[in-house]
Amino acid sequence: MRRSLIAGAGLGRIAGVPIGVNWSVLVLALLIAGALSEGTLPDTYPGYPNWAYDLTGVLAAVIFLVGLVAHELSHAIVANRNGFEVRRITLWMLGGVADVRGVSPGPGAEARIFAVGPLVSLLVGAFVGGVAAVLALAGLTGLVTGVLTWLAVVHLAIAALNLLPAAPLDGGRILRAALWRWRGDRTQANLTVAWVGRGLGTAVIALGLVALVRGSGLGAVWLALLGWFMLAAASTEEYRTNALETLSEVPVREVMTAQPQTVPPDASVADFLDHYVIRRGHNAFPLTEDGQPVALVTLDRVRQVPPERRGDTTMRQVACPRDQFTFTTPDEPVSDLLPRLNGCAEGRALVMSDGHLVGIVSSRDISRTIQRRAP
Numbered sequence: 335m336r337r338s339l340i341a342g343a344g345l346g347r348i349a350g351v352p353i354g355v356n357w358s359v360l361v362l363a364l365l366i367a368g369a370l371s372e373g374t375l376p377d378t379y380p381g382y383p384n385w386a387y388d389l390t391g392v393l394a395a396v397i398f399l400v401g402l403v404a405h406e407l408s409h410a411i412v413a414n415r416n417g418f419e420v421r422r423i424t425l426w427m428l429g430g431v432a433d434v435r436g437v438s439p440g441p442g443a444e445a446r447i448f449a450v451g452p453l454v455s456l457l458v459g460a461f462v463g464g465v466a467a468v469l470a471l472a473g474l475t476g477l478v479t480g481v482l483t484w485l486a487v488v489h490l491a492i493a494a495l496n497l498l499p500a501a502p503l504d505g506g507r508i509l510r511a512a513l514w515r516w517r518g519d520r521t522q523a524n525l526t527v528a529w530v531g532r533g534l535g536t537a538v539i540a541l542g543l544v545a546l547v548r549g550s551g552l553g554a555v556w557l558a559l560l561g562w563f564m565l566a567a568a569s570t571e572e573y574r575t576n577a578l579e580t581l582s583e584v585p586v587r588e589v590m591t592a593q594p595q596t597v598p599p600d601a602s603v604a605d606f607l608d609h610y611v612i613r614r615g616h617n618a619f620p621l622t623e624d625g626q627p628v629a630l631v632t633l634d635r636v637r638q639v640p641p642e643r644r645g646d647t648t649m650r651q652v653a654c655p656r657d658q659f660t661f662t663t664p665d666e667p668v669s670d671l672l673p674r675l676n677g678c679a680e681g682r683a684l685v686m687s688d689g690h691l692v693g694i695v696s697s698r699d700i701s702r703t704i705q706r707r708a709p
C-alpha cells in the first residue's frame with residue numbers, strides 16, 4: 335500500500351531480492367555510452383578505430399550499472415541482517431531505492447543500513463581509480479586508463495550525491511537516524527529531514543534553472559528532475575510521518591470490523607459463493623476450525639477459481655494460510671500494525687482477544703481512518 339515513487343521494469347533477482355530498473359537509468363546508460371563513444375573518448379584519446387570507442391562506451395555504461403547494483407545490494411544485505419524485509423530494489427538515475435518493510439530495528443541499525451551503500455560506491459570508485467593509477471604508472475595511458483578514471487570519478491560522485499541529507503537518499507536516512515538517536519523522537523526526526531529535503535530540492539531546481547539559462551542543456555534537465563524528485567519525496571515523507579503519528583493514537587478496535595463472518599475451511603467455493611458473499615457484502619472471510627482461524631480468504635482469491643472448478647475446490651485451497659497473514663489485538667496502536675501488514679490477504683489482519691477471533695482489519699479501513707483524522 336505504500337507505493338514507491340519510482341516505477342520500474344523487472345531485471346531479475348540478485349541474492350533473492352528482485353531488482354527493478356527505472357526508465358531514467360536506461361536513458362542514463364544510453365546517454366553515457368553515447369556521450370563517451372561519440373564525443374569524450376575520441377576527443378580525448380584520438381587515433382583508435384571506431385569500434386574501440388563504441389565497445390569502451392558500452393562497457394563503461396555496463397560497469398556503471400554494476401556499480402549501482404552493488405551499492406543497492408549492500409543496503410539489502412545489511413537490511414536483511416537487521417531484520418528488515420527488502421521487497422524490491424529499483425535502480426534510478428542516482429543509484430537505487432530499496433523498498434524496505436518491517437519494524438525498524440532502531441537508529442543504529444538504520445544508520446548502518448544506509449551508510450553501507452555510499453561506502454560501497456566509495457570503495458568501487460577507489461578500486462577502479464587504483465587500477466587506473468597502476469595502469470598509468472605502468473605507462474599505459476590511453477583509452478582504457480581514461481575510461482577507468484572516468485568510472486572512478488562517477489562512483490565517487492554517486493557516493494557524494496547519495497549522501498545529500500534528503501530522503502529517500504541515503505544521506506537523508508542517515509540524518510534521520512542521527513536525529514532520532516540524538517533527540518529520541520523519530521517523528522520529529524522524520525519531519526526535520528522532510529523539511530531539509532524540501533529546501534535542498536528547491537535549491538537543486540534553482541541550480542538546474544541557472545544551468546539551463548547558461549546553456550548546459552542535459553545537465554540542467556537532470557538537476558531539475560533531481561530537484562523535483564527531492565521535493566516530491568519530502569512531501570511523501572511528511573504525509574507518511576503525519577499519518578503514522580495520527581495512527582499511533584488509534585487502537586485497532588476503533589478501525590476493525592467486529593465479529594467477521596467466518597466460513598468452514600472445507601466448504602466448496604461454489605457453496606461459499608451461493609451462501610455467503612451475496613448475502614453479506616464483505617470481501618474477506620476468516621476460515622475457522624473449532625473457533626480458531628486457520629486461514630483467511632479474500633473475494634479476489636475466490637474469483638480466480640474458474641466456474642467449472644468451483645464445485646470441487648475447497649475454500650482452504652484458495653485461502654491465505656495462517657502462518658502468512660498478520661494477527662493483532664484490539665489494543666495495539668494501528669501505527670504498530672501497519673508495517674506488519676503483508677500482501678497475502680491483501681493487507682488484512684485478524685484481531686484476536688483472549689484466544690478468540692473478535693475482528694478483522696483491512697488496509698482500506700486504516701486509510702479511511704487517516705483521511706477522517708487528517709488535519
Ligand SMILES: [Zn+2]
Binds near residue numbers: 429
Ligand atoms: Zn544508497
